[in-house]
Amino acid sequence: MDVILNTCDRYFFTPYIYPVDWAEDNIIRQSLSLYVFLVFVSFLAYLSTATLFYVFLYDKRLMQHPQYLKNQISLEIKCAMKSPLLGALLFLPFFVGEIRGFSKLYDNVTDYGGWPFIALSVVSFVMVTDFLVYLAHRGLHHPLVYRSVHKVHHAWKIPTPFSSIAMHPVDAWMQGLPYHIYPYLFPINKYLHLGLFLMVNVWAVSIHDGYFMVPDSLKPMINGAAHHTDHHLYFNYNYGQYFTLWDRIFGSFRDPTAYEGKSPLDEVIKNNSK
Ligand SMILES: [Zn+2]
Ligand SMILES: [Zn+2]
Numbered sequence: 001m002d003v004i005l006n007t008c009d010r011y012f013f014t015p016y017i018y019p020v021d022w023a024e025d026n027i028i029r030q031s032l033s034l035y036v037f038l039v040f041v042s043f044l045a046y047l048s049t050a051t052l053f054y055v056f057l058y059d060k061r062l063m064q065h066p067q068y069l070k071n072q073i074s075l076e077i078k079c080a081m082k083s084p085l086l087g088a089l090l091f092l093p094f095f096v097g098e099i100r101g102f103s104k105l106y107d108n109v110t111d112y113g114g115w116p117f118i119a120l121s122v123v124s125f126v127m128v129t130d131f132l133v134y135l136a137h138r139g140l141h142h143p144l145v146y147r148s149v150h151k152v153h154h155a156w157k158i159p160t161p162f163s164s165i166a167m168h169p170v171d172a173w174m175q176g177l178p179y180h181i182y183p184y185l186f187p188i189n190k191y192l193h194l195g196l197f198l199m200v201n202v203w204a205v206s207i208h209d210g211y212f213m214v215p216d217s218l219k220p221m222i223n224g225a226a227h228h229t230d231h232h233l234y235f236n237y238n239y240g241q242y243f244t245l246w247d248r249i250f251g252s253f254r255d256p257t258a259y260e261g262k263s264p265l266d267e268v269i270k271n272n273s274k
Helices: 002-017 027-056 060-064 072-099 114-140 150-155 169-185 190-206 225-234 245-249 264-272
Strands: none
Touching (some): 060 264, 072 150, 072 169, 150 169
């Protein structure tokens, strides 16, 4: 993030926005710049990724399902637009901490264990965040917080790619926390962390697109759109993000209806053939 902030400072903030005597390493200036950048990039990443998945992968026949809401996509976009405004504010301390050197992010591959450590970091990041997101998501289903926080995201019984961040900002914050806590707990190359963070956002859209493109051999392990679609429909199953592991360990795994020919899309096809 420091590389991105420095580039924004050099080409945009310093020459056009801020007074010349405001130091680039001033914490208020850094916070303000990061907030503007995060809101802008969050909107852009959400709209562009969801649009691509909607155009190329989403089966529009799902929109004929009786539980698909009228004008659902515009409702989802309206809901999602609120998330980055508060979400960026809640994540700001983590980004400012990174910029000011409080995290364990490092610059060069050779700084910390070379390429083997990069490979280990990928595995570790995916496994650790998968577990923490599972806990956060399961916690969000607790009656004390479900109604006030997570229920917003479950309004979409038949999710679309635009459902991914169509949620309460606190919900987005809680499920996003693991990705920001990780570099404070474990050393990780800063470019790798950024790349993995982008991948996480694409994955979040992909599990809402209703397109079950998981190879047969990986179906028992991967928590894909088939699992997450059922989570939206049946609530107490398949809380996972990438893998089915934690759902299996904690007893919340359920074989997706899509694997039994009973998915929402199968229902639509059956209704249309009557
Ligand atoms: Zn969802
Ligand atoms: Zn949920």
